[in-house]
Amino acid sequence: MKLYNTLTKRLDPFAPQHGRTVGIYVCGPTVYDHLHIGNVRPVLVFSALRRYFERFKGWRVLYVQNVTDIDDRLIKRSIETSQTVATIAETYTRAYFDLLEALGVDRPTASPLATDYVEEMVQFIAGLVEKGHAYERDGDVYFRVASVADYGALSGRRLADQEAGSRVRVSESKEDPLDFTLWKAARPGEPEWPSPWGPGRPGWHTECVVMSRAHLGEHLDIHAGGNDLMFPHHENEIAQATASSDAPFFRFWLHNGMLHFGGEEMHKSLGNFRYAYQILEAYDAETVEYFYLSRHYRKPLDFSEDGLRAAQAAVARVRRLIDDIEAELRQSDGEMGPAGQAFSQSLARFRERFVEALDDDFNTVDGVAVLQDLVSETNRFRAEAVGIDRLALRDAVELLRELGWPLGLFQPAGASSSSIEAGLLDLLVGLRRELRARKAFDLSDRVRDQLAELGVELKDTPQGTLWSRLAP
RNA sequence: GGCGGUGUAGCCAAGUGGUAAGGCAAGGGACUGCAAAUCCCUGACUCAGCGGUUCGAAUCCGCUCGCCGCCUCCA
Numbered sequence: 374m375k376l377y378n379t380l381t382k383r384l385d386p387f388a389p390q391h392g393r394t395v396g397i398y399v400c401g402p403t404v405y406d407h408l409h410i411g412n413v414r415p416v417l418v419f420s421a422l423r424r425y426f427e428r429f430k431g432w433r434v435l436y437v438q439n440v441t442d443i444d445d446r447l448i449k450r451s452i453e454t455s456q457t458v459a460t461i462a463e464t465y466t467r468a469y470f471d472l473l474e475a476l477g478v479d480r481p482t483a484s485p486l487a488t489d490y491v492e493e494m495v496q497f498i499a500g501l502v503e504k505g506h507a508y509e510r511d512g513d514v515y516f517r518v519a520s521v522a523d524y525g526a527l528s529g530r531r532l533a534d535q536e537a538g539s540r541v542r543v544s545e546s547k548e549d550p551l552d553f554t555l556w557k558a559a560r561p562g563e564p565e566w567p568s569p570w571g572p573g574r575p576g577w578h579t580e581c582v583v584m585s586r587a588h589l590g591e592h593l594d595i596h597a598g599g600n601d602l603m604f605p606h607h608e609n610e611i612a613q614a615t616a617s618s619d620a621p622f623f624r625f626w627l628h629n630g631m632l633h634f635g636g637e638e639m640h641k642s643l644g645n646f647r648y649a650y651q652i653l654e655a656y657d658a659e660t661v662e663y664f665y666l667s668r669h670y671r672k673p674l675d676f677s678e679d680g681l682r683a684a685q686a687a688v689a690r691v692r693r694l695i696d697d698i699e700a701e702l703r704q705s706d707g708e709m710g711p712a713g714q715a716f717s718q719s720l721a722r723f724r725e726r727f728v729e730a731l732d733d734d735f736n737t738v739d740g741v742a743v744l745q746d747l748v749s750e751t752n753r754f755r756a757e758a759v760g761i762d763r764l765a766l767r768d769a770v771e772l773l774r775e776l777g778w779p780l781g782l783f784q785p786a787g788a789s790s791s792s793i794e795a796g797l798l799d800l801l802v803g804l805r806r807e808l809r810a811r812k813a814f815d816l817s818d819r820v821r822d823q824l825a826e827l828g829v830e831l832k833d834t835p836q837g838t839l840w841s842r843l844a845p
Numbered sequence: 846g847g848c849g850g851u852g853u854a855g856c857c858a859a860g861u862g863g864u865a866a867g868g869c870a871a872g873g874g875a876c877u878g879c880a881a882a883u884c885c886c887u888g889a890c891u892c893a894g895c896g897g898u899u900c901g902a903a904u905c906c907g908c909u910c911g912c913c914g915c916c917u918c919c920a
Contacts, residue, residue, distance in 0.1 A: 400920070408920090415920050446918070529848055530916075577918085599920030604848090606919090630850080631914065667868075668858070673850075673913070680857060683869040690868090693882065730859090738859050742867035749867095756876095756884045814878060821880080832882050839882090 374430070374732035376595075377671060379603060379626040380527055384734055387625060389594055394433045395426055396592025398585040398623070400602055401438040401484070404465035405446040408472055410676055411599075411632035413649045417662060417781070418629050418670040419597045420478045422735055425779040429728060437588045438481040439581060440466055442488050443574050448563055458564050462488075472649055477658045477781050483588045487580040491566045494575040494583050497617060498555045498568075506616040510546040512558030512571040516578075518551045521612045527626060528604035553609050555579055578609040582617070593623045600628035600671075630673040652681070660685040662781040666737040691748050691783055695773060696841040697832070698755070698766045705764065713762030716754050720772050723747045727776045737780060744776055744783075786842075798829065802838045805831075 375384040389395045399419050402408055408416075419436075426432045442462035451458045466486075473480060498514055501507040506520045518524050554576035559565035565572035585593065598607065607626060614622040634646065652661055664684035668674045709717070723743055730739035751769040758765070777783035801820060808817040821831045824840070832839045 402920085403918090412920050444918090525848095528915080597920095600849090601915065601919055604915065605917090629920070631920075633913075663868095671850090672858095675857085677857085679869085683857060686870090687868050690882095697882080736859075739866075742859070745867055752883060809878080812878075818879075825881095830881070833877070833880085834882075835876085 375734055376625060376627060377734050378624075379600075379628050380624070382529075385625070387595075389432055389592070390624065391591055393431065394435060394592050395594045396435045396585075396589035397423060397437070397595045397597065398581065398589060398593075399436070399438045399481075399596075400581060400598035400606070401440050401481075402465075402469055403441040403444050403446060404462045404469060405444065405450045406465060407468055407648045407650060409646045410634075410649050410652055411646070413472075413476070413661075414632050414665060414670075414674065415597060415599055415629045416473070416478060417476065417665045418735075418737075419627070421662075421666060421737065421779055421781060424479070424781075425731055425735070428779055429731070434482070435589055435592055436479075436481045437483045437485065437585060439584050440469070440484050440486050441577065441580065442466065442486050443491075443564060444487075444577060462486075468650075472653075475650070475653050475658060476661065477784075485584045485588060487575065487584070490580060490583050490587065491575055493587065494579050495556075495566070495568045497579060497583050497613075498575070500617055501555065501613065504616065506613075507555055508548065509556075509570045512573060513546065513554060514556035514570055515547055515552040516555050516609065516613060516616075518549055518553070518612065521616050524551075524612050525604075525608060527608050527611055530604065530608075551605075553578060553605060555613075578606055579613060581606075582610050582614050582622075585623070586614075593621065595625045595627055596623035597627040597629070600630060603628055629670045633673050633675045647676075656681055656685060659782055660688050663688050663741070666780055667741060669734075669736060669738050671734075687745070688782070691744065691773065691777075693841060694748055694751060694755075695770050695783060697834075697839050698751075698770050700839045700841070701836050702764060702767055705761075707761045707764065709764050710760070710762050712758060713765035716758070716762070716765045717768045719750075720747070720768055723750075723772060724776065731779070740776070740780065744773065747773060747776075798824075798840050802831070802840060806838065809833075 374387055376387045377383070378385045397419065399415055402412060416438075423434045423436050426434050440462075443458065447458045447461055450456075450461050454461065470480065470484075498507060501516065502509065502514065505517070507514050507516050509515075555578070556568060556570055556573050557576055558571055558573040564574060566574060581596075585596070596607070596610075603626075611622060656664075660681060661684075664681050665674065667680075667684060723746065726746075727740050727743045730736045730743060733739070747769065751766065751773075754769075755763070755766055773783050774785070801824070805817045805820045808814075808820070824831055828842060830841050832841075
């Protein structure tokens with residue numbers, strides 16, 4: 374499969390470097406607030422990539438996403454709310470895990486906390502100082518950018534170009550404006566850890582280097598995150614990693630595009646943002662997933678109600694097909710005729726097309742289009758197939774589930790519907806059949822209308838009446 | 846000033862050299878007691894504009910215009 378690698382700026386063939394294990398490191402949240410709808414994009418996209426690797430490539434995936442639980446914003450929040458930094462971090466770390474669950478996203482194989490790695494980071498920084506790649510000033514430690522050869526290679530910047538007209542503040546004590554903080558001296562009252570340079574806390578760029586190496590070992594296959602992290606964050610990671618040792622760092626760098634809101638970048642300071650949990654109050658996780666994966670991950674995605682509603686309708690179309698087939702074929706069995714077998718066999722090409730799409734820089738948009746084609750084809754067969762051949766429809770559902778799995782789509786609902794509920798509905802449907810047979814349409818329509826208000830849709834088809842739950 | 850992205854039907858959106866996927870919305874027909882769903886049919890003489898390369902371009906090159914991002918914490 375091919376993936377666009379920011380490091381080389383082209384599509385490179387991807388395969389794990391060591392055996393069948395892939396290491397993926399995704400820059401995770403700073404837990405000073407809830408995740409917003411922009412933060413959620415890399416979470417959904419790269420989780421989907423992970424599931425694709427696991428199910429379609431047969432690779433074991435080590436998926437590490439850090440949690441930044443010490444940082445200036447946490448300290449700021451702590452002062453504002455007069456809660457401890459640790460309390461705030463705990464609150465939002467929990468909220469982050471709750472969100473993952475609500476989105477139907479598997480937890481990372483590891484979610485290291487920055488505060489658990491301070492000692493390692495201190496050692497790491499000390500090593501950089503020793504080698505002349507970093508220097509101390511009044512309790513702060515800075516990385517000496519000029520000491521590494523291709524600083525700027527990832528983001529395509531040349532050092533000289535950064536000076537003129539840039540907004541880089543010329544700091545008091547830095548040797549060079551681009552030098553970045555590795556260790557920050559603590560002011561009174563701030564959380565602090567001991568170090569050779571006095572009490573303080575680690576800078577943000579260091580944790581990802583130290584923790585990715587700690588958790589992935591030699592499996593430094595993919596490092597992913599939003600493209601706003603390309604510079605300076607990822608650039609700074611690479612600089613530190615290559616300065617600290619000759620061991621190779623990540624080979625593939627994947628960057629997702631930004632989420633826009635009304636054509637502009639969403640930003641808290643612009644007030645045009647929404648929290649991710651707010652979206653889940655109005656739309657189910659499947660709709661949200663479909664919406665995010667309906668746009669190629671590297672391009673900007675404009676968030677809109679219209680877009681979500683379109684996604685909801687598109688998902689509903691597939692859901693209906695699956696629900697109807699399962700309801701109709703709940704317990705029939707038998708030998709299919711040639712028509713059914715032919716249809717079943719024709720399904721293989723959808724899998725091929727799907728894999729082809731996702732193998733091409735994880736083109737989930739094309740992948741989703743294949744699923745929709747599969748739905749159309751299945752509906753067509755469903756409209757004409759008779760008798761036992763209809764059993765072939767089950768194979769289509771199975772395939773929809775198989776292909777939907779990496780995308781977080783079309784999986785069987787949980788045990789949400791009780792057998793009593795199903796029994797009652799079957800009872801109502803049976804009574805209504807009697808009413809319709811006696812042409813008591815006012816009553817039968819009332820049953821249908823009122824069930825619709827309760828969120829259950831009835832459809833009278835040649836195969837009988839089917840009921841399905843409407844999306845929340 | 847430097848770096849980068851993007852402009853495809855009413856809306857969303859794939860496609861990056863071989864003659865325009867898919868979804869949503871819309872209209873007509875079939876089916877239905879009526880609905881809903883589903884099926885069939887209807888959509889861009891064209892891919893921001895202009896010029897060039899090519900047998901052939903939405904796709905490559907040049908210029909112009911529009912929108913957006915990064916260069917400071919940010920997914």
